[in-house]
Each structure stands twice: as C-alpha cells, then as structure tokens.
Amino acid sequence: MYLPSQVTWQDTFLYQQLPLIPAFGPPRTSSLQAPIMLMSGHEGEVYCCKFHPNGATLASSGFDRLILLWNVYGDCENYATLKGHSGAVMELHYNTDGSMLFSASTDKTVGVWDSETGERIKRLKGHTSFVNTCYPARRGPQLICTGSDDGTVKLWDIRKKGAIHTFQNTYQVLAVTFNDTSDQILSGGIDNDIKVWDLRQNKLIYNMHGHGDSVTGLSLSSEGSYLLSNSMDNTVRIWDVRPFAPKERCVKIFQGNVHNFEKNLMRCSWSTDGSKIAAGSADRFVYIWDTTSRRILYKLPGHAGSVNEVVFHPEEPIVLSGASDKRLYMGEIQ
DSSP states (O other), X not given: OOOOTTOOHHHHHHHHHSOOOXXXXXXXXXXXXXXXXXXXXXXXXXXXXXXXXTSSXXXXXXXXXXXXXXXXXXXXXXXXXXXXXXXXEEEEEEOXXXXXXXXXXXXXXXXXXXXXXXXXXXXXXXXXXXXXXXXXXXXXXXXXXXXXXXXXXEEEETTSSSOSEEEEOSSOEEEEEEOTTSSEEEEEETTSOEXXXXXXXXXXXXXXXXXXXXXXXXXXXXXXXXXXXXXXXXXEEEEEOSTTOOSOOEEEEEEOOOOOTTOOOOOEEEOTTSSEXXXXXXXXXXXXXXXXXXXXXXXXXXXXXXXXXXXXXXXXXXXXXXXXXXXXXXXXXX
16 A cells, blocks of 8 residues: 555554544435435336335336336346337236236236236237226235226236126226235226226125216225225325215315316325325326325425326335336335
C-alpha cells in the first residue's frame, strides 16, 4: 500500500475504524436494491402485474400481448418473455403455489403457463368475445373462473377440455373472483352490481348493490371474509361476503382515486395482513388506504399515465404498480 509521507499508519488505521456515513432519507424497510425501482421493457400500456407468491419474481403484461417475468431483487432484470396471445392481456394471476400463471386476453382465450419454464400448458377456449378477467381457485382442484364481454362467467377445470359451467350475465363482465372455499364466483361488470353465483346450485344467489357505475376490479381478502371492489363511480368499497352476513353487505367506502374517459379496467388489492388496500387511478397516482380508518396513507407519484394495477408484495412492505406509460414501479413503503 503506497502512503504519502505525511500520512502515518496510525491515521490509516483510524480511518478504517470510522463509522460509515449514514445514507440520507428515511431508513430502508425492504430488501429492494433502491427504495424505488423502475422496470421498463413493455412496448404498450401495462394493464396487469402480480408478484409470484414466493415474492422473488413478478409478472406483467398488457397491450403488447407479451407477459414479462422480472426479478424483484437486484437489478430487477426481465429474465423471460412469454409469447402466445394475439390480443392484449387484461389480467394475470398466479395460482396459490406459484407453479402456474393464468392470463386473460382480448383474443378470447385464457392462457395457462408453467411459471418455471415459461411454456404454455393450455389455452382455454370458449368465450366469444374479449376475456377481461380470470381468477384461479385458492385450493383444491385447479379451477379457474373467467368473465368476458360476451356477457358470461365461465368455470373451467384445467384437466378438462372446455368450460365445465357457464353463467349467463347479460351484460359484459369486467372482474371475477372466487370466494375462499371456491364454491362461489363473485363477478362485477357494466351493470354496476356485484353478483354471487353458487357453484353447487349453479345459479345466481344474491346481488350486492351500491356502486353507481361499472365495477372494474374485485379482490378477496386473504382470509376470505371481505371483498374489495373498484368502480368507475370513483369509489372503492369493502363488502362482507361471509355467509349469513347482514343484508347490507357494503361495510366501507374509500375515495380519492379516479376513473376517466379511457375507461381502463383499474384493479384493486389487499395487503397480506389486510391492514391496507390499494387501487389504480387515472390521475397517475398510486393510492393506498388504511383499511380501518379509511384514510389515504400514500398517494404516490411517478407514473406518466393511468395506473391500472397496484399490488402488495407477499412478505415485504413493497408495492408494485403498472400503468399506461408502459412502465412498472416497485417502491418500499413504511
């Protein structure tokens, strides 16, 4: 080691013992490489994005018909591209163990992909118009429900060819989800109501009224008791979907996010512990509310287009957003 004559070994030793200068800004809360990570690579609007259940990777898709897989940590590289859809991808979901990825597309099909190899395992065909939404069962046989502009809600078993049941809704269906036990499908669409379909009786069992415009996103809480909905009436609502709940099932209304003339299908989501909710918004902000107080906790800037989906990381305080500016942001929250 070369040292100028005026610097002694003692000085060098003291320098090595000095504490590191603390980084500016609030303390870090996650393992992300930086507090905010930008992922660009899509050639069109990003409509949907989801974390893998293990939290190490994520998937995104949208108008460019490509499903991109990204690493969450490090440089957030785009490590794989899944090709196969001939129309925009409107919604993505991993199954519970993350081994499969489901994609709903305007090419009238639902893709079933092996999330490890990136191969398409199956194409579910049967809808006669755009498929806006899909949702896989949380447990049991791998069922999946879908909703389409053809006015139907379909139930599929990926081991079988064709849909195993079709519910006629009359109006376009924009969002679907199963209940926790996967014996009911909850759907929302342009008729403003949320409908609950029973898979044992194969019929509509009740409607939930309250929204004043199209329902664009639905999300079931992790323990399965409450449903979150996002609507073009510029409200996000929580509904009690437990059996034998009171007739008035709408328990909370949240405001702040907005929809606009683009009429994008803005989704909504719960944090893993249910303490926070998030929703997309046309004003280019990411909205996160406190579930109990209904207060806006975060209104996060950065995107230059409508924010179409916001999701929470399964283990860390990280949110992921995809928007019409073709970009994805990951940011840590406190």
